[in-house]
Amino acid sequence: MSAIIxxxxxxxxxxxxxxxxxxxxxxQGIVRSIVVTARSDASRARLTELGFADEVVAxxxxxxxxxxxxxxxxxxxxxxxxxxEIAPHLKAGAVVSDVGSVKGSVLKDMAAHLPxxxxxxxxxxxxxxxxxxxxAGFAELFINRxxxxxxxxxxxxxxxxRLASFWRAIGANVETMTAEHHDKVLAVTSHLPHLIxxxxxxxxxxxxxxxxSEVLKFSAGGFRxxxxxxxxxxxxxxxxxxxxxxxxxxxxxxxxxxxxxxTRAIRRGxxxxxxxxxxxTRAIRRGxxxxxxxxxxxxxxxxxxxxGTVDKPS
Amino acid sequence: MSAIIxxxxxxxxxxxxxxxxxxxxxxQGIVRSIVVTARSDASRARLTELGFADEVVAxxxxxxxxxxxxxxxxxxxxxxxxxxEIAPHLKAGAVVSDVGSVKGSVLKDMAAHLPxxxxxxxxxxxxxxxxxxxxAGFAELFINRxxxxxxxxxxxxxxxxRLASFWRAIGANVETMTAEHHDKVLAVTSHLPHLIxxxxxxxxxxxxxxxxSEVLKFSAGGFRxxxxxxxxxxxxxxxxxxxxxxxxxxxxxxxxxxxxxxTRAIRRGxxxxxxxxxxxTRAIRRGxxxxxxxxxxxxxxxxxxxxGTVDKPS
Numbered sequence: 074m075s076a077i078i079x080x081x082x083x084x085x086x087x088x089x090x091x092x093x094x095x096x097x098x099x100x101q102g103i104v105r106s107i108v109v110t111a112r113s114d115a116s117r118a119r120l121t122e123l124g125f126a127d128e129v130v131a132x133x134x135x136x137x138x139x140x141x142x143x144x145x146x147x148x149x150x151x152x153x154x155x156x157x158e159i160a161p162h163l164k165a166g167a168v169v170s171d172v173g174s175v176k177g178s179v180l181k182d183m184a185a186h187l188p189x190x191x192x193x194x195x196x197x198x199x200x201x202x203x204x205x206x207x208x209a210g211f212a213e214l215f216i217n218r219x220x221x222x223x224x225x226x227x228x229x230x231x232x233x234x235r236l237a238s239f240w241r242a243i244g245a246n247v248e249t250m251t252a253e254h255h256d257k258v259l260a261v262t263s264h265l266p267h268l269i270x271x272x273x274x275x276x277x278x279x280x281x282x283x284x285x286s287e288v289l290k291f292s293a294g295g296f297r298x299x300x301x302x303x304x305x306x307x308x309x310x311x312x313x314x315x316x317x318x319x320x321x322x323x324x325x326x327x328x329x330x331x332x333x334x335x336t337r338a339i340r341r342g343x344x345x346x347x348x349x350x351x352x353x354t355r356a357i358r359r360g361x362x363x364x365x366x367x368x369x370x371x372x373x374x375x376x377x378x379x380x381g382t383v384d385k386p387s
Numbered sequence: 388m389s390a391i392i393x394x395x396x397x398x399x400x401x402x403x404x405x406x407x408x409x410x411x412x413x414x415q416g417i418v419r420s421i422v423v424t425a426r427s428d429a430s431r432a433r434l435t436e437l438g439f440a441d442e443v444v445a446x447x448x449x450x451x452x453x454x455x456x457x458x459x460x461x462x463x464x465x466x467x468x469x470x471x472e473i474a475p476h477l478k479a480g481a482v483v484s485d486v487g488s489v490k491g492s493v494l495k496d497m498a499a500h501l502p503x504x505x506x507x508x509x510x511x512x513x514x515x516x517x518x519x520x521x522x523a524g525f526a527e528l529f530i531n532r533x534x535x536x537x538x539x540x541x542x543x544x545x546x547x548x549r550l551a552s553f554w555r556a557i558g559a560n561v562e563t564m565t566a567e568h569h570d571k572v573l574a575v576t577s578h579l580p581h582l583i584x585x586x587x588x589x590x591x592x593x594x595x596x597x598x599x600s601e602v603l604k605f606s607a608g609g610f611r612x613x614x615x616x617x618x619x620x621x622x623x624x625x626x627x628x629x630x631x632x633x634x635x636x637x638x639x640x641x642x643x644x645x646x647x648x649x650t651r652a653i654r655r656g657x658x659x660x661x662x663x664x665x666x667x668t669r670a671i672r673r674g675x676x677x678x679x680x681x682x683x684x685x686x687x688x689x690x691x692x693x694x695g696t697v698d699k700p701s
Contacts, residue, residue: 076700101699150658174608199608202685203672213691218607244697248604258601261591263608268649269587270609274668276638276645277575287572289674290562293532294488294513294577295584295616297681302609304672307665314653314661324590325650331590335582336639339628344464347628351621354588358517358618360603367611371516373687377527383558385415386390 078239079168080105083140085133085155087111087120089201089306090172091146092210095125097243100212110136120207137162142170142239144196145183149173150312153182165190168232172198174259174309176223176252178316184225192232197221197255198245199263203304216244217365223252260320264313265328267302268321271310274303392553393482394419397454399447399469401425401434403515403620404486405460406524409439411557414526424450434521451476456484456553458510459497463487464626467496479504482546486512488573488623490537490566492630498539506546511535511569512559513577519620530558531679537566574634578627579642581616582635585624588617 082098084091087109098104108128111117120129130136137143137159145152152171163169169191173179176195187193200218202209220240224233237247250258277288277296288296314321338346361367368374396412398405401423412418423440424447425431434443444450451457451473459466466485477483483505487493490509501507514532516523534554538547551561564572591602591610602610628635652660675681682688 078700097694100694101697103700199605201608204685209685211691212694216692216694216697219604221605238700242697242700244692244694258597258605259608261594261597262602262605262610265590266587266609266613268653269583269646270612271665271668272646272649273580273583273642274671275649275664276579276642278667278671280575280641283572283575285671285674288576289671289678289680290533291513291535291572291576292675292680294515294573295580296576297675298584298612298616299580300668300672300675300681301687302612303665303668305665305669307662307669310665311658311661315656315658318653318656321653322650325646327594328587328590329646332583332586332639332643335586335589336636339582339632339635342629342632344625344629347625348621350589351585351617351619351624353592354585354614354617355619355621357588357592357599357603358614360599361606361611361614364603366603366606367614368689371518371523373615373689375682375687377525378530378558380411380414380526380530380558383415383530383556386392386417386552386556 076102077105078103078235078242079142081140082107083136083143084109084126084146085136085143085159086146087126087207088146089205089209090198091144092123092125092207093212093214094144094146094172094243096210096212097215098239099125101242103239103242108136108140116207123207133158134162139164140167142168142236145171145173148309148312149175149179149316152179153186156183157186160186160188163188163191167191168236169193170196170236172196174263174313175316176255180223180225180252192229194222194224194228194233194236195252196236196240197223197259198240199259200245201305203301205306205309213244215240218245220245220247221255222247222249223255224249256317256320260317260324264317264321265324267305267310268314268325269328270299270303273299390416391419392417392549392556393456395454396421397450397457398423398440398460399450399457399473400460401440401521402460403519403523404512405458406437406439406521407526407528408458408460408486408557410524410526411529412553413439415556417553417556422450422454430521437521447472448476453478454481456482456550459485459487462623462626463489463493463630466493467500470497470500474500474502477502477505481505482550483507484510484550486510488577488627489630490569494537494539494566506543507539508542508547508550509537509566510550510554511537511573512554513573514559515619517615517618519623527558529554532559534559534561535569536561536563537569538563570631570634574631574638578631578635579638581619581624582628582639583642584613584617587613
């Protein structure tokens, strides 16, 4: 039996996520050919050099033509426009998907343009790094991470399962839920953390009385952990917050209430309330490590030099 | 010439930080003997087993007797009480220090009890992990991290330099500043990030409509980065917030203003404001990596399994 799940796969936007999908799918032998798009000559040259695609083309229309699976790996704000662009070129029976961090708006935006003869099955692999661009991708990115599918009502079960098997073959665990529920869950596990990280890193950047050099030097006290996700792609994240506004504002409200509670405990010197809260949160970390969603090693497994490199006094 | 900087070193509280100092100082050969304290029989037995100290004793008084350097590695809230306890036993000329994350209150609390014939030089190594206890320590913890000394006015320069050379010999970079300035700088680089992380992890823990299992599963979207510091020692952090209340509340005020600005931008759909902010914060990460205060590797260098371990469809 063949291991091929989709013959021709078009990846529109070969950045961190798109480039990782291409590398992984090729390495696993589950596609016959991969076509990627890039607008500029320079990007196309780089993609050709990287060599993870069989074809590098200039237009999304060309990529979509004859594709069995089309995956939009672009900021969620332009998924609708790309769907409109490729719609006339899609072949009957093609699966059209994406990797956006917001699903409600993407589903609505894309469904408005796609013909009835294709299968729209939005997806969101919950994986990534703070880097972006085609050079940032790697084949192992999705291993043991979750990919959430949000098929619309009436989606064909065999096509949903086909896309799920594609994601499983490149290492992901797959879960299916409604777009609405996805957007609520991700608002807390991803969007709110990013917003808070972006905020605190901005706060530290413009303080009176503490220099930027001091902030950088003493960042190992905790601050540096926030800077990683505050270094994520600005376009992608602008679109996430604009597209998932309601759920994000809801979560922000919850967060604000909890922050007020802890602020009040500090102001009043209520050590018991602080201790109780800090003990409870410690358990969550253990839960994440136990299910394999983070390293058990201390400090994310960050490396340390050896004392042999440190001068001893003589 | 001898490499010994202090003959007899007493470490009061041999947890993550104290245990790491002991391991590193012994490995570098900069002390002649190390004595550590533990109250319970079980802790003393474990410390003896770990073997990073020459003596394990039951009382702080005994440890302090004849010590040339005494380092309090206990929560900042009890530094005053420990200073009172050891004061009558300190020998003339001893250096007394600590490792607390707050310096103003520690300096005040300890100075009130110590005799004039010792040198009080508070210190704060800006290093650590989310783990605590004597098993969590390791000799490399301080390499390329900063240790901040906050000597009181009138401290003897040769003794400050002596303590600085001790920290440098175990890998740290040393900087000197006032306790007041320290507390302001650390409020932003450490205390505020911890408070925010504790808050958001608590928020995620008690949401309606999103299960805890979902929060854990999809934590790779960003949330898991916050759980590490929200797993830090509850007693230590309760004391930090109670002891550095004013600076922390100030920083919280700044953070709240910035969060309101971003919240407003989301509510109004102001993509430009979001994009501008997210671009600015990206640069901070680069600054931290450039000065060697975090890994350049994506995602903190977290490891990934190989696709060879993932089943291909047949």
